[in-house]
Amino acid sequence: MRAFSAPSKALLAGGYLVLDANYSSFVIALSPRMGATINSNPNGPTNTIFVQSPQFKGKWSYTYKDGVLSSLGKRNPFIESTMEAVFAFLSPSTFHCINITIYSDPEYHSQENTITRFSNNRRKFLFHEKDISKVPKTGLGSSAGLVTVLTTALLADFSKIDLESKTDLRTIHNLAQIAHCKAQGKIGSGFDVASATFGSIVYRRFDPMQIDGVAFEQRQIKDVVLQDWKMVAEKCALPEGIKLLMGDVMGGSETPKLVSKVLQWRRDRPEESLGVWKKLDEANMSLIENLNELAISSNYTDLLHFMSLHSVNSIAKLDHTSKDFLKSKPLLNVISSFQHIRKQLRIMGEKSGADIEPRSQTELLNECSDIPGVIGGVVPGAGGFDAICLLVVRSAIDDIIQTTKKNPAFDSVTWLDLEEESEGVQEENVQSYLFAE
């Protein structure tokens, strides 16, 4: 038996712009991971694949004969199209029965009505009462994680793959991207599948024409998967000492509705919207550059210490002597990049009628500007009422949480137990997924 896992994501900068290949986005891979174990069973029926997701009482079965994958019984579009893509790509002849088990970390889904189990006291898994399609999601990208880890497990079972090899990661990514688009019935920006594969990245999307109309047929899928998609997925990571803090706001928004409003405005007002696109892109790119600058600045530790004692608002009020210490230093630039991103997202929201940074979120993020140790924050991804995402000084985290507990403005916020974990898809110790019965 072998085990693999793929990370969840937060789109810290680049929402909406990432849909257009002219713009880059900043995707942070997060510690909650989707896992899969895979093993062959020589005693089971040949050319049969059993997939189960015990946390959601999910069981799906497939057979593969004469190049055709058939689903027996219950359907799961994401599992099914991953199987179809990988089998079309590999086109295996006879093979032993395959057993796959899916494991998802707690933060992907609402944790209501669950029973907790630990695997060898390593990982915690929640077992839900309801079927997977009925359990509310938190927006961390469960389907992208599922498709990516399943693609990896299947490829590893049938062939030799090296998760350190850029070529093999491209193959996993391209297959997973095709499978995910088929299951969703649309070609999105794909940033979630890209970060499930590569981890934390600066991402520029592939050309949608690349996979438009591709069929699960061996020659065609091989051609497409092995081509250069001309996308960009440059690995990156937050500077040490800076922590990503995600607050679930228990609101909920529908990404497709927000996206359609924004794209409609872009079509209706091409010139006006292009201005916003350009300014937002500048702010996004300056956030990435300034974080890199900050990480290599000679007085980095001093700057972080300073930040842990000051809030964004108190820094704005500092006199010149104190500011000289920071002047032309990247910390101030990171702070202002966040402010520019928020400003442009608010303009985009106002002009398009999409609630990207709704007033309640503006108020919350403004409150964060009064907390020492908070460098900046945004509404991640498509925005809306789902979540806020902050970058904070790691050493100040306990004080930050305490401060928010005392402030009623944060009553609706639940801080999620997650971190950046910049690694993409990886092999795991099987023991992490085995339960002592």
Ligand SMILES: Nc1ncnc2c1ncn2[C@@H]1O[C@H](COP(=O)(O)OP(=O)(O)O)[C@@H](O)[C@H]1O
């Ligand atoms: N642990 C899991 N086991 C089985 N299927 C899963 C699991 N997690 C996600 N899925 C599949 O992904 C679907 C959710 O995908 P989607 O709506 O794209 O949500 P998300 O935004 O979290 O990716 C589920 O309905 C199910 O088909």
Ligand SMILES: C[C@@](O)(CCOP(=O)(O)OP(=O)(O)O)CC(=O)O
């Ligand atoms: C608007 C977008 O650019 C980003 C949406 O990011 P989210 O992280 O909000 O995504 P969901 O998990 O699907 O809700 C649309 C896209 O890139 O697909």
